Each structure stands twice: as structure tokens, then as C-alpha cells.
Amino acid sequence: AQTVTQSQPEMSVQEAETVTLSCTYDTSESNYYLFWYKQPPSRQMILVIRQEAYKQQNATENRFSVNFQKAAKSFSLKISDSQLGDTAMYFCAFMNAGGSQGNLIFGKGTKLSVKP
Amino acid sequence: GAVVSQHPSWVICKSGTSVKIECRSLDFQATTMFWYRQFPKQSLMLMATSNEGSKATYEQGVEKDKFLINHASLTLSTLTVTSAHPEDSSFYICSARRGTSGPYEQYFGPGTRLTVT
Numbered sequence: 001a002q003t004v005t006q007s008q009p010e011m012s013v014q015e016a017e018t019v020t021l022s023c024t025y026d027t028s029e030s031n032y033y034l035f036w037y038k039q040p041p042s043r044q045m046i047l048v049i050r051q052e053a054y055k056q057q058n059a060t061e062n063r064f065s066v067n068f069q070k071a072a073k074s075f076s077l078k079i080s081d082s083q084l085g086d087t088a089m090y091f092c093a094f095m096n097a098g099g100s101q102g103n104l105i106f107g108k109g110t111k112l113s114v115k116p
Numbered sequence: 117g118a119v120v121s122q123h124p125s126w127v128i129c130k131s132g133t134s135v136k137i138e139c140r141s142l143d144f145q146a147t148t149m150f151w152y153r154q155f156p157k158q159s160l161m162l163m164a165t166s167n168e169g170s171k172a173t174y175e176q177g178v179e180k181d182k183f184l185i186n187h188a189s190l191t192l193s194t195l196t197v198t199s200a201h202p203e204d205s206s207f208y209i210c211s212a213r214r215g216t217s218g219p220y221e222q223y224f225g226p227g228t229r230l231t232v233t
Contacts, residue, residue: 037224043154043207043209044224045209045224046224047221050221091159091160101148101165101167103150103165104150104160104162104211104222106159106160108159109158109159111157
């Protein structure tokens with residue numbers, strides 16, 4: 001069974017600074033997808049970034065980038081130039097590409113607070 | 117595109133009654149829909165997966181007779197909490213998957229807060 005571990009329950013960062021959220025996962029699958037989702041106080045889940053395991057290049061989306069280390073089964077999220085609107089819960093998630101249903105397995109989340 | 121709605125956003129019901137939550141994909145056809153439960157300050161727990169026109173697949177530990185899921189069309193799935201009790205109070209989130217191949221991206225609804233008194 002796959003597991004996703006986020007070891008930082010809470011983090012804080014000053015506005016405009018950079019912060020990195022950690023995520024590790026365990027799987028025996030070779031083809032899978034990894035995601036970072038953001039859940040602000042509104043509780044709407046928002047996709048931040050996605051990484052396909054077969055791609056060596058790290059995904060980037062504007063101020064958000066990942067450090068994907070497949071051998072180490074590590075998938076960290078870096079947020080540059082942090083903004084107050086980045087304050088939210090961040091969930092790392094795994095999806096087996098070979099699975100027929102496309103189930104997401106979530107980590108326990110990291111609560112990020114951006115301070116002015 | 118890829119908007120998912122849920123209705124109601126917040127519902128209060130009395131213990132012993134049933135409540136239905138709707139999940140709709142507004143601008144795409146959802147081959148698969150997922151129902152999650154989220155307790156305060158916790159992660160999302162997958163309850164069940166539903167495909168249009170077939171029975172839902174429930175995760176271990178989820179009572180299928182209590183949480184009835186119907187995926188009647190490619191744009192609508194419903195979750196009915198039967199004989200609700202205070203311990204069923206929670207935040208319920210649905211998501212919908214578009215297509216059957218590719219990155220399997222899920223689009224999430226805004227959630228429904230259920231309070232059972």
C-alpha cells in the first residue's frame with residue numbers, strides 16, 4: 001500500500017521569503033503522479049502543482065516549484081516570494097498511474113502561515 | 117473550465133434523519149467521482165469511489181448502508197447519510213475526474229458541512 005508522509009504539521013514564513021514543505025512517500029509502483037494541493041480557510045481544494053514520475057524535470061508553476069527525488073521518494077514544494085494569500089493547509093498527494101480509478105492518497109498536511 | 121459544485125454547502129439535521137448531498141460537474145462529464153470526509157484539522161479520507169451507472173466502491177471501514185452513493189449520470193453523484201448521528205458530523209468533499217486517461221486530475225467541490233444535532 002502507498003503512504004504519504006508530511007513531517008511538518010505547521011510552518012510559518014515571512015512575506016516575500018521562500019519556504020519549502022517536505023513530503024515523502026512509499027510505493028512499489030514505477031509509474032505514478034504526485035500532487036500538491038492547497039486548502040485555504042474557505043476549504044476549497046486547489047491544485048498547486050503536479051509531477052509525473054516518469055519526468056525527470058521538476059515541475060514549476062510561477063512561484064511554486066518542486067524538488068522531485070524519485071530514488072529517495074521525496075517530493076518537496078518550494079514557494080518563492082511568499083504572499084499572504086499563500087496561507088493555507090498544503091497536502092501532498094500520490095496517485096498510482098496504473099490504477100483504474102485514479103484514487104488520491106493524501107498526507108496529513110502542513111499548515112502554512114505567511115506573516116506580514 | 118472544470119468546475120464542481122456541491123449542494124448544500126451547510127446542512128443541519130436532527131439525529132435519526134437522512135440527508136442528501138449533491139455533487140455536480142458543471143462543465144465536463146465526470147467518469148468517476150470521489151467522496152471524501154474531512155475532520156477538523158485533519159486530512160481528507162477517501163470514503164468511496166463511484167462510476168456512472170455502477171455501484172460505488174467503498175473504502176474499508178466505511179458503512180455502505182449508512183453512506184449511500186448514487187452516480188446516476190455523468191454530471192451528478194449524490195451521497196445520502198442515512199439515520200444520521202452526531203458522530204457523522206463532518207466536512208464532506210466530492211471530487212470528479214474528467215476522462216479515463218492521462219494525469220487523472222481530480223477537480224474538487226467546495227465541500228458540505230454536515231452538523232447532526
